[in-house]
Amino acid sequence: MSTPPGEARLRADGITMAYDKRVIGEDLTVDIPDGEFTVILGPNACGKSTLLRSLARLLKPGAGTVYLDGKDIHAPRAKEVATRLGLLPQSATAPAGISVFDLGVTPVGQSQYQPGIVPEDLVDDFEAVPVVAEGVEPNLEEIAGLEPDLILAPNVYEEEVVEQLQAVAPVYIPTPRGGDRAKWFQRTEEVADALGVPEKADELAADFAARQQEIADTYADVIDGTTIGVIGAFEENSFYAWGEENMSGTLLVPLGFTWSAQENGAEPEATVSNESLDSVVGDVDVLFYDSDLRGEVNPFMADLQATTLYQGLPAVQDGHAYPVGKNTVAGYTDANYTLDRVVEALEDLQAS
Structure with a gap:
């Protein structure tokens, strides 16, 4: 029209x-x-x-x-x-299978996903699971043919679609986090409850906390007094300043880092013009930036990194800018990938 x-x-x-x-x-x-x-x-x-x-x-x-x-x-x-309207999210959405695999359960079907947000060691496992939905449009016939006992639908909100899925099997939709997104681990807890394995979520949480403490103890001499910031970029000419009251903060603050006072001065998950880069993260010793689970950045981050504003940041000039995985944490796979990258950064800092 x-x-x-x-x-x-x-x-x-x-x-x-x-x-x-x-x-x-x-x-x-x-x-x-x-x-x-x-x-x-x-x-x-x-x-x-x-x-x-x-x-x-x-x-x-x-x-x-x-x-x-x-x-x-x-x-x-x-x-x-x-055919007339499309929605491009700010960042790639992790497949629901991530939380399921975290819990030691293999799904019989899954939605379409971007390879870069699946860790390399799980690629074969994911490729073995049939794709039965593209975006929010599930293939009901294929799903019914798999005879699932439960359907997880984290990216489906349309009542008509949910009702069609409910005719196949019970449907569980994890609670949207909204302004409570820092509590990323609740999604795993909810999925574990739905699958009847709540103890698995408790084990994952305990193991993750133990790993955080181990990193804090092992690299205390490097972490103590080190100021960090975390940024992402999902649109032209602006970046995301995350602050410690967000998902990344739940991963990094327990390690003992000091968060940038400048970045904390902005509201959590603030979208900021590139011109303000130095005033937001110019005080950091180490800068972590958003990437996929291959350490690769999206085009918006690549463009930001090519600017003189980014290149002029003290942390970048010192060679202390590192990929840290997804700023939007979907589960323990994402969270542990971030800790892997942080350990690599700490090893580099220790060597220097």
């Missing part, structure tokens, strides 16, 4: 956004003009991502309506909507 520039093909009219009984926003009306860039600004946990999910048909409003080309976006089938 052709729409004059500036007019809205996509519109939310008086919508209420909620996860079960937890209301995120009420009576919200917004127009997304066609042929233009629209920026949604707001503090951490104010509902920006939830609004995008609502506009993208991933979360059905509790009240009000989202319109695409003048029609209720939930009226046509998902495949039809997908």
